[in-house]
Amino acid sequence: MTRWLIGRTAQAAITFLVAAVLMFFLMRLTPGDPLARLMGDRPMTSEEVATLRGLYGLDQPLPSQFTRFVAGLAQGDLGTSIEYRTPVTTLIRQRLPASLLLGGTVLLLNFTLGVWLGALQAVRLGKPLDRWLSTISLAGFAVPSFWLGLILAWLVGIKWQLLPALGMIDPLLPASAGLGARSLDIARHLILPAFTLSVVSIAATMRYQRTAMIDALREPYVRTARAKGLSERRVIWRHAWRTSLFPVITLFGLWLPIVVTGSVFVEHVFNWPGLGSLTAKAISGRDYPVIMGASLLAASLVVGGGWLTDVAYAALDPRTRRAQ
Amino acid sequence: MSDHRGLLEVVDLVKHFRTTGLFRTTASPVRAVDGVSFTIAQGETLGLVGESGCGKSTVGRTILRLEEPTGGSVQFEGHDIFSLTPSELRTLRRRMQIVFQDPYGSLNPRMRVGRAVAEGIEIHRLAPRAEIPERVGSLLAEVGLDPDAAERYPHEFSGGQRQRIGIARALAVEPVFLVCDEPVSSLDVSVQAQVVNLLAELQRARGLSLLFIAHDLAIVRQLAQRTLVMYLGRVVETAPTESLLATPRHPYTQALISAAPEPDPTVTRSRIVLGGEPPSPSAPPSGCAFHPRCFHPKKDTRCQRERPELRQVGDSAAACHHAE
Numbered sequence: 001m002t003r004w005l006i007g008r009t010a011q012a013a014i015t016f017l018v019a020a021v022l023m024f025f026l027m028r029l030t031p032g033d034p035l036a037r038l039m040g041d042r043p044m045t046s047e048e049v050a051t052l053r054g055l056y057g058l059d060q061p062l063p064s065q066f067t068r069f070v071a072g073l074a075q076g077d078l079g080t081s082i083e084y085r086t087p088v089t090t091l092i093r094q095r096l097p098a099s100l101l102l103g104g105t106v107l108l109l110n111f112t113l114g115v116w117l118g119a120l121q122a123v124r125l126g127k128p129l130d131r132w133l134s135t136i137s138l139a140g141f142a143v144p145s146f147w148l149g150l151i152l153a154w155l156v157g158i159k160w161q162l163l164p165a166l167g168m169i170d171p172l173l174p175a176s177a178g179l180g181a182r183s184l185d186i187a188r189h190l191i192l193p194a195f196t197l198s199v200v201s202i203a204a205t206m207r208y209q210r211t212a213m214i215d216a217l218r219e220p221y222v223r224t225a226r227a228k229g230l231s232e233r234r235v236i237w238r239h240a241w242r243t244s245l246f247p248v249i250t251l252f253g254l255w256l257p258i259v260v261t262g263s264v265f266v267e268h269v270f271n272w273p274g275l276g277s278l279t280a281k282a283i284s285g286r287d288y289p290v291i292m293g294a295s296l297l298a299a300s301l302v303v304g305g306g307w308l309t310d311v312a313y314a315a316l317d318p319r320t321r322r323a324q
Numbered sequence: 325m326s327d328h329r330g331l332l333e334v335v336d337l338v339k340h341f342r343t344t345g346l347f348r349t350t351a352s353p354v355r356a357v358d359g360v361s362f363t364i365a366q367g368e369t370l371g372l373v374g375e376s377g378c379g380k381s382t383v384g385r386t387i388l389r390l391e392e393p394t395g396g397s398v399q400f401e402g403h404d405i406f407s408l409t410p411s412e413l414r415t416l417r418r419r420m421q422i423v424f425q426d427p428y429g430s431l432n433p434r435m436r437v438g439r440a441v442a443e444g445i446e447i448h449r450l451a452p453r454a455e456i457p458e459r460v461g462s463l464l465a466e467v468g469l470d471p472d473a474a475e476r477y478p479h480e481f482s483g484g485q486r487q488r489i490g491i492a493r494a495l496a497v498e499p500v501f502l503v504c505d506e507p508v509s510s511l512d513v514s515v516q517a518q519v520v521n522l523l524a525e526l527q528r529a530r531g532l533s534l535l536f537i538a539h540d541l542a543i544v545r546q547l548a549q550r551t552l553v554m555y556l557g558r559v560v561e562t563a564p565t566e567s568l569l570a571t572p573r574h575p576y577t578q579a580l581i582s583a584a585p586e587p588d589p590t591v592t593r594s595r596i597v598l599g600g601e602p603p604s605p606s607a608p609p610s611g612c613a614f615h616p617r618c619f620h621p622k623k624d625t626r627c628q629r630e631r632p633e634l635r636q637v638g639d640s641a642a643a644c645h646h647a648e
Contacts, residue, residue, distance in 0.1 A: 220429035223390055224490075228444040229417030229497070232410065239432055318477040319433060 012307040019299040034082045034286040079289035088293035099274030103259035105194045114202040118209025141203035149196045149269035164189045166271045193270040216244035253309030257301040330363035338395035339386045354606045356382040358557035369534040371548030379557040380537045384503040418448045421494035425506040427486035431478040438474025444497040463492040484515035503535045541584045556613045563640030573642035575620045622646040
C-alpha cells in the first residue's frame with residue numbers, strides 16, 4: 001500500500017510537471033503580445049517598450065524565461081501580472097474566496113441533489129419520474145452555460161428584478177451592515193450563477209449515479225438482502241446505494257477543479273469576482289504570468305482530484321485495500 | 325404420497341418473464357415455470373433436478389417471492405405467500421431462507437462477514453444487541469468457520485468458505501424452511517461433498533425442511549427423500565428418490581440418470597444421448613414438450629398432440645403417455 005501510494009504520488013507530480021511545461025511553451029507560441037494592451041493605452045517609444053520587455057523578462061530566449069519561471073515557482077513566486085502590476089499570488093489570493101464559494105456550492109449541489117436524484121431514478125427505473133428527470137436533466141446539460149446565464153441574468157435579474165444579476169456584493173450596502181445582512185446579500189448574489197452552473201453540470205452526476213445504481217440494484221447480494229427480510233428502504237439505501245457511490249467518486253475527482261476555476265463563462269456573464277473572470281481577462285490581454293498561475297492551479301486540481309479519487313478508492317474498497 | 329401435514333404447499337405455480345424488444349414492447353413470454361405443484365412436509369428434503377434453464381431456480385425464488393409470480397399459490401405454515409403485504413412478507417422471511425447458487429456475488433463485498441450474518445438477527449430482533457456477536461460466533465462455528473471470520477470481508481474467503489458464510493447467513497434467523505439453490509454447483513468437486521455433508525448435518529440437527537435444487541442427481545440422492553424432475557418449466561416426474569433412480573418412468577429422467585457419472589468402472593451402461601438442444605421456453609413444443617428429443621420406442625402422434633398429465637405409475641408420478 002505504501003509503495004503503491006508513493007508510486008501514485010510520483011505519477012501525479014510528473015503529470016503536473018509535464019502540464020506546466022506544455023502550458024508554458026504553448027502559451028508563448030500562440031500569437032499576441034502581452035504589451036499590446038499597455039501600448040494601446042498610451043503610445044510608447046521603442047526604448048520604453050524595450051525597458052518593459054526587460055522588466056518582465058520577455059526579451060530573454062524561451063529556455064531562460066522558463067528557468068526563471070521554474071526558479072520562481074520553487075519559491076512560491078508566480079511572477080508579476082503585466083496588466084495589474086501585482087504579484088500573481090496576491091491576485092489569486094484575492095479572487096480565490098469568490099470562486100471557492102461558487103464552485104463549492106455547485107459541487108455540493110451536484111453531490112447531494114444530483115446523487116440523490118440519480119439514485120431515485122434508478123429505483124423508479126422506466127417510471128414517469130425517471131423519464132421526466134432524464135428529460136429535464138439532459139435538457140439542462142444540452143444548454144450552453146453562457147446562454148442560460150445570460151437569459152437568467154436578463155429575465156430574473158433585470159426584467160423581473162427578483163435577484164441581483166451582477167457581482168457578489170451589493171455596492172450600496174451600508175458599511176454598518178452586520179454579518180447577517182452581508183451573508184444574505186452574498187447568498188442572493190450567489191443564486192443565479194450557482195443555479196446556472198448546477199443546471200448544466202448536474203445531469204452528468206445524475207446519469208452516472210443512475211447507471212451505477214441500476215447496476216448495483218441488479219447485484220445478487222441485493223437479492224440476498226431482500227431474502228433476509230430487510231425493508232425495501234434498507235435494501236436500496238444501505239446495500240445498493242452505498243456500493244453505487246464508488247463509481248461516482250471518480251466523477252467527484254473530475255469535478256473538483258470547478259471549485260476553484262468555476263466556469264470562465266458563467267463568472268464572466270455574472271461578473272463574479274472569481275478566478276474564472278480573472279483568467280478570461282488575462283487570456284484576452286495575454287497576461288502570461290496570470291494565465292500561467294491560473295492554469296497551474298487548475299492543473300494541480302485536476303491532477304490532485306485524480307490522485308484523491310484513486311486514494312479514496314483504495315481506502316474505501318476492502319478488495320483493493322491491503323490487509324497489512 | 326406423504327401423510328405428514330404439508331409445511332409448504334405449491335399449487336400450479338406459474339412464472340412467465342416478459343421480454344421487451346427494441347421495436348416491440350412485448351414478445352411472447354418466457355414460460356420459466358408453467359404450472360408446478362408439490363408439497364414439502366415438516367423435516368422433509370425435496371430434491372428438484374433438471375437441466376439449466378428448465379426453471380428450477382425460478383421455482384425456488386418464486387415460492388419465496390423473491391420474484392413476483394404470474395399465477396398459482398404457495399401456502400407456507402398456513403400463510404398464502406402471494407397475498408401477503410410487504411411487511412407481513414418481511415416478517416415471514418425469518419421462517420424461510422435461501423442459500424444462493426453464486427457464493428461470490430451473493431455476499432455484499434463491502435460488508436464484513438459478521439455484519440452480513442448479524443443483519444438478519446438485528447432486523448428480526450432475535451437477540452438483544454449485546455448477545456449478537458456471540459450468536460454470530462456460534463453460527464460461524466456451526467458451519468465450520470473460525471470465529472475471527474466475522475471481522476473479515478467476503479473476498480478473503482474461498483468459494484467453499486463463502487458458501488458456508490451464505491449458509492450461516494441463512495440460518496441466522498432460525499428458519500424452518502431452506503431453499504438451497506444449486507448451493508454446490510459452482511464449487512470444486514472436493515469441496516462440494518463437504519458442503520453437502522454440512523447441509524445434511526444441519527438439516528438433521530435443526531429439523532429443517534429443504535428444497536434442494538441441483539442438476540446433479542448424485543448430490544440429490546444424498547439428501548433428498550423425494551425428488552422432482554423438471555423439464556421446460558413443468559414437472560415430468562416425481563418419486564421417492566431411490567425409486568426414481570432405480571426405476572425412472574419418464575424418458576427424460578432415464579436420460580438424466582444415464583448422464584450421471586458412474587464411479588464403478590466395471591459397470592458398463594449405455595448412455596442415452598439426447599438429440600438437439602432443449603427447446604426455447606418461450607415457444608415450447610406442442611403436446612408433450614419432450615417429444616422432439618424423445619427416444620421412447622412407443623413415441624407416437626399422440627405425444628405431439630396431447631400434453632400428458634402427471635399420473636401415478638407404481639411409486640412414481642410421471643407425465644408420459646407411455647410411462648408403463
